Amino acid sequence: MLDIRRIREDYEGVKKAVESRGKGDFGIDKVREYDLKRREILATVEKMKNEQKVKSKQIPVMKKNGEDTTQLMAEMKKLSDDIKELDGQVSEAEANLKEALLEVPNTPYKDVQEGLDDSDNVELRRWGEPRKFDFEEKAHWDIGEALDILDFERAAKIAGARFTVYKGLGARLERAVINFMLDLHTEEHGYTEILPPFMVNRMAMTGTGQLPKFEEDMFYIPQKDFFLIPTAEVPVTNLYDNEILSADQLPIYHTAYTPCFRAEAGSAGRDTRGLIRQHQFQKVEMVKFVRPEDSYAELESLTDNAEEVLRKLDIPFRVVRLSTGDLGFSSAMTYDVEVWMPSYGRYVEISSCSNFEDFQARRANIRFRPEEKGKPEFVHTLNGSGLAVGRTVAAILENYQQADGSVVIPEALRGYMGTDRITRK
RNA sequence: GGAAGCGUAUCGAAGUGGUCAUAACGAGCCGCACUCGAAAUGCGGUUGUCCUCCGGGGCACGUGGGUUCGAAUCCCACCGCUUCCGCCA
Numbered sequence: 242m243l244d245i246r247r248i249r250e251d252y253e254g255v256k257k258a259v260e261s262r263g264k265g266d267f268g269i270d271k272v273r274e275y276d277l278k279r280r281e282i283l284a285t286v287e288k289m290k291n292e293q294k295v296k297s298k299q300i301p302v303m304k305k306n307g308e309d310t311t312q313l314m315a316e317m318k319k320l321s322d323d324i325k326e327l328d329g330q331v332s333e334a335e336a337n338l339k340e341a342l343l344e345v346p347n348t349p350y351k352d353v354q355e356g357l358d359d360s361d362n363v364e365l366r367r368w369g370e371p372r373k374f375d376f377e378e379k380a381h382w383d384i385g386e387a388l389d390i391l392d393f394e395r396a397a398k399i400a401g402a403r404f405t406v407y408k409g410l411g412a413r414l415e416r417a418v419i420n421f422m423l424d425l426h427t428e429e430h431g432y433t434e435i436l437p438p439f440m441v442n443r444m445a446m447t448g449t450g451q452l453p454k455f456e457e458d459m460f461y462i463p464q465k466d467f468f469l470i471p472t473a474e475v476p477v478t479n480l481y482d483n484e485i486l487s488a489d490q491l492p493i494y495h496t497a498y499t500p501c502f503r504a505e506a507g508s509a510g511r512d513t514r515g516l517i518r519q520h521q522f523q524k525v526e527m528v529k530f531v532r533p534e535d536s537y538a539e540l541e542s543l544t545d546n547a548e549e550v551l552r553k554l555d556i557p558f559r560v561v562r563l564s565t566g567d568l569g570f571s572s573a574m575t576y577d578v579e580v581w582m583p584s585y586g587r588y589v590e591i592s593s594c595s596n597f598e599d600f601q602a603r604r605a606n607i608r609f610r611p612e613e614k615g616k617p618e619f620v621h622t623l624n625g626s627g628l629a630v631g632r633t634v635a636a637i638l639e640n641y642q643q644a645d646g647s648v649v650i651p652e653a654l655r656g657y658m659g660t661d662r663i664t665r666k
Numbered sequence: 667g668g669a670a671g672c673g674u675a676u677c678g679a680a681g682u683g684g685u686c687a688u689a690a691c692g693a694g695c696c697g698c699a700c701u702c703g704a705a706a707u708g709c710g711g712u713u714g715u716c717c718u719c720c721g722g723g724g725c726a727c728g729u730g731g732g733u734u735c736g737a738a739u740c741c742c743a744c745c746g747c748u749u750c751c752g753c754c755a
Contacts, residue, residue, distance in 0.1 A: 283717060287724045294724090297736050301684045310735080317735035485714085617714080 242342055242603045248272055258348035261355050261565045271341040279334035286327040293320055343453055347600040349565045350537075350574040356564025362577070363564070368548065369557030371581045376644040380584035381635040382515035384642055385411060388663055391516075402513075403520045405631070410663045414650075415523060417657035418633050419498050422525040422550055426627055430546045432496035432527060437476035439499055440467040445479040448605030450571035450597075460502045460520075469502035473526035474624045481530065482605040485617045491609055492539065493530040496627060498523070516631040517589065523630035529623040530607065533599065536621035537574075540596040543625045544576045547592040550628050553653045556640050557581040559588050573598045578628070580636045591632045594625030 248255050252273060259267050296317060303310050354363055385391025390411025396404040407415050426432040446452040446468050451459065460469040470476055477497050486493070501524050512518040527546060531539045544560065551558045563575040572595040579588035599619035602608070608617035641649045647664040655661050 280717070283724085287717070290725090291723060293736085298685055300735065305685090314735045321735065 242600060243345055243348065244599075244603065245272070245276060245338075245342065249276065255348060259346060261349060262346060262568060263357060263566045267346060268341050268344045272338065272345060275334050275338035275341060279331060279338055282327055282331050282334065286324060286331060289320060289324050289327070293317065293324060296320075340453075343447065343604070346570045347568075347573050347597065349568055350596070350598075353562065353568065353574050354564050355566075357566040358564070359567045361564035362561040362567055365560045365562055365576070367557070367559040368552060369555070369581070371557050372583070372640060374583070378583045378639065378642060379646075380515060381638040384638045384646070384648065385515075387646055388648065388665055390414070390663065393514075400520075403518065405516060405519060410658070410660070411634075413658060414634055414637070414654075414663070415630055417654050418630050418637075419523060419525060420657050421553075421654055422627055422630075422633075423496060423498055425550060425553065426496040426525070426527060426546060430494070430496075430527075430549070432494040435473075435477055435480070435495045435497040437470075437473060437480070437497055437499065439470055439476075439502075440465075441470055441476050441479070442467060445475055445482070445605075448479045448482050449475050449601050450604065451475065454570060458504050460504050470499060471503050472501050472524065472624075472626075473497040473499040474528060477526065477528040478601055478607075478622055478624065479605050481607045484607060486530070486607070486609040486620065488532075488609055488611055491530060491532055491620065492535065495528045496525060497528070498525050498630075500524075515584075516635040519631060522632075525627050525630065527625050527627040530620045531623065532609070532611075533618070533621050536596050536598060536623060539621075540574065540576070540594060540623055543623055544578065544592075544594040547578050547594055547625050547627045550633075551578070551580060551591070554633070554637065554651045555653075556636050556651075558591070569593075569595065571595075571597050571600050573600065576625075578626075580632065581640065582636060583639045589632065589636075591636065592626035592628045595623060597622045597624075 243255065243259075248269065252269075256269050259269060296313065300310055300313065300317075303313070354361065356362070379387075382391065382393065386393070388411070390407065390409050392406040392408055393404075396406040399406075423434055427434050440462065443452060443466060446459070451468075451471060459471060462468070476499075477495050480495070481493075500521055502521050504520065505518070516522070527543060529539055529543060548558065548560065558578055558580045561577050561579060563572075563577060568575055575593055575595040577590050578592035578594070580591040581587075582589040598621050601622045602619040607620050607622070609620050610617050637651060637654075638648055641651060643649060645664075647662050650658050650661050650663065
């Protein structure tokens with residue numbers, strides 16, 4: 242959520258920044274309209290409330306003195322009714338304002354290049370050399386089925402398309418990757434592990450910006466008005482909603498493993514095979530709560546933490562900065578880490594690291610007290626995948642496949658796997 | 667899932683229809699005094715938010731409604747916590 246005062250003071254500037262994301266109406270005109278209306282009525286009704294307060298204090302005094310209060314009471318009744326009427330109008334304008342404000346995306350950071358979509362993303366760096374195969378390399382879904390460690394057909398029987406059953410060393414590899422990532426982030430990068438609920442309420446989903454705009458992409462449980470989490474970002478960021486943190490608590494670094502559930506109604510037909518686009522996938526997430534002045538430096542280190550996973554696994558990747566047109570709703574700036582995927586012949590997103598500045602903090606009301614006696618300020622929140630587990634498994638299978646159909650386990654994972662190779666039984 | 671009780675400042679807690687919510691009382695924390703220093707003691711301070719013609723004014727006692735001239739207080743719904751019962755890994 243944007244600061245309403247900022248919109249008041251620099252309407253044209255904010256409007257321009259928001260609209261750099263692309264064509265379309267983001268409803269910022271409505272925001273201004275409801276804001277003006279609300280303030281106008283508020284000024285009137287507050288004067289009336291002051292009158293009500295002052296006069297109603299006279300009543301017990303008059304009664305004590307044995308005076309007649311009938312006339313005054315009648316006057317007060319009228320005043321009370323008028324206040325009720327205007328209060329209703331204020332709440333209506335307020336509700337409209339809030340609704341409109343929740344629909345407005347974040348303003349891109351000054352360093353973000355303008356663009357229409359991902360074709361305008363800028364590559365910042367590459368690491369590692371894509372391997373040259375001296376045999377015909379296979380896609381991870383073929384490798385997985387041949388090794389009997391991934392079963393897409395049986396997953397379809399019990400759930401449907403876009404689900405996967407992991408089996409044997411496949412299941413173990415998924416688990417190994419999760420533990421490897423969690424250990425790396427907790428032991429070497431200073432994150433505290435969280436294991437949150439995998440379902441959240443509507444307020445949490447609104448706090449991080451998935452609602453109200455993207456309800457169609459979520460799995461929903463009507464019985465309890467719960468949503469299956471699309472990412473650990475949601476429960477972990479909202480951990481501190483409506484709290485005032487003390488300055489010495491910051492920065493807070495959390496990492497969490499969770500499954501992620503995405504309905505993604507609009508994406509049928511893309512990446513239909515394999516582990517790349519699933520209704521349920523596993524992910525290790527990193528979330529930071531930091532002082533505003535540190536957030537862009539924190540974004541760099543967060544991204545480096547994600548890259549470190551791939552460096553340790555020794556898989557080639559590159560890092561891109563998203564253009565304004567490709568930027569997520571809540572983000573001010575995003576780096577994607579993309580892993581080399583031989584079957585695609587290109588780099589594929591495996592992590593998305595974003596600085597939300599105070600956009601989520603304002604929605605979820607997460608603040609800190611900069612000085613002992615100072616006023617509370619919104620924190621800045623960041624998060625990034627560290628990494629998407631299914632895509633990491635896919636990248637390992639493809640990049641480490643051998644001519645005989647087996648897959649060598651990256652050294653960093655061998656302790657977790659208990660073996661250095663997956664072979665056909 | 668059922669029953670009962672409870673949600674007031676950092677914590678405990680009083681207030682049960684008015685002129686004590688700038689929230690009693692107790693504790694904590696910060697400052698000052700006393701002291702060589704500390705403890706003890708004394709004094710003072712210690713919520714957030716909105717609007718503002720910067721004079722000031724409004725709102726908030728879990729949340730949202732209702733009754734009333736007036737609600738922390740009475741009524742309704744919802745949420746959360748505690749205890750007991752049921753069920754359950």
